[in-house]
Amino acid sequence: MTNISTNLMSALLNNESIDEVFRSELENAVNEVLSTELTAFLNYEKYDYSGRNSGDSRNG
Secondary structure: OOOHHHHHHHHHHOOOOOHHHHHHHHHHHHHHHHHHHHHHHHOOOOOOHHHOOOOOOOOO
16 A cells, blocks of 8 residues: 555645545555455455355456
């Protein structure tokens, strides 16, 4: 995960919109939560051999 303080300061110093910084951070947070939720639901980590041929394998 990136450092939001650095990204926010950079956007402010360059007179850029901070909306993109917050959108990007929110996107990263949601993706991390969804990945963790999928791992908990399937009960094995991504690329873990225990999920192979179990019928609920991660596809991609």
